[in-house]
Amino acid sequence: MYGSDSVYAVTVQPRRLPRKYYVRRRVAALVLLGLVIFAVAGVCARSAQPPPAAAPAVPSQAPEVVVQSRPVELEVASIGIRAQFEPADCRVKNGAINPATLGQACAYTAPDRPYQLPGTHAGDVVVIAGHAGLGAVFDKLYDASANTHRVSIGDVLYLRTESSGEKWLRYRATDLHDPSKAALSEDPAVWGVGATPGRLLTISCIQPPLGDAVRNAVVGWQFDGVELR
Numbered sequence: 001m002y003g004s005d006s007v008y009a010v011t012v013q014p015r016r017l018p019r020k021y022y023v024r025r026r027v028a029a030l031v032l033l034g035l036v037i038f039a040v041a042g043v044c045a046r047s048a049q050p051p052p053a054a055a056p057a058v059p060s061q062a063p064e065v066v067v068q069s070r071p072v073e074l075e076v077a078s079i080g081i082r083a084q085f086e087p088a089d090c091r092v093k094n095g096a097i098n099p100a101t102l103g104q105a106c107a108y109t110a111p112d113r114p115y116q117l118p119g120t121h122a123g124d125v126v127v128i129a130g131h132a133g134l135g136a137v138f139d140k141l142y143d144a145s146a147n148t149h150r151v152s153i154g155d156v157l158y159l160r161t162e163s164s165g166e167k168w169l170r171y172r173a174t175d176l177h178d179p180s181k182a183a184l185s186e187d188p189a190v191w192g193v194g195a196t197p198g199r200l201l202t203i204s205c206i207q208p209p210l211g212d213a214v215r216n217a218v219v220g221w222q223f224d225g226v227e228l229r
Helices: 019-047
Strands: 071-076 080-083 106-108 125-127 155-163 167-177 201-205 215-229
Touching: 155 201, 155 215
Parallel strands: 125 201
Antiparallel strands: 071 080, 071 155, 106 125, 155 167, 167 215, 201 215
């Protein structure tokens, strides 16, 4: 028998695995190490690549230029007006613009006035006039029986000139007036108080069903671009 205070050290010999298991572990470790090295190399390679070149800037298109010249055709599609132009300046009779024909519009310039011919860079107002009544060219600008303009703010007027070819100058309606004939020439709401680049006026008479015309129908338009139509 052994005494109660005897201590036995029990030694367990570890079980040795067959050699083939050690070989497999080493192969797996080498494969894993290779994958890590490959991944690190890929990251380094990507970080070393130069940034992609910036796309070349696309130059902005230069604005269309139409030099100033005489108008040859006008259209306001919203109210059904399409007009041809007299070949010369508007006739002046008794100190007032008085177009020579009923069926054509005219542009007015004069040596003692700042009015200009239309173009993309006109430095002051362009004045276009036409008769109304009796089927005249600007009959549709104003409804005399209802005492109201037919043009609405924002409507478009197209103007083709001698120098614009197949392109048209585009204007948008900005203001409407119906002054008396006596007051028209001094009305700052129509003419402004200084140069008005890009502004165009269409002027006609307001012909009532009965009686004489004592007022003018005036529409102010502002240049809005060039359009191929």
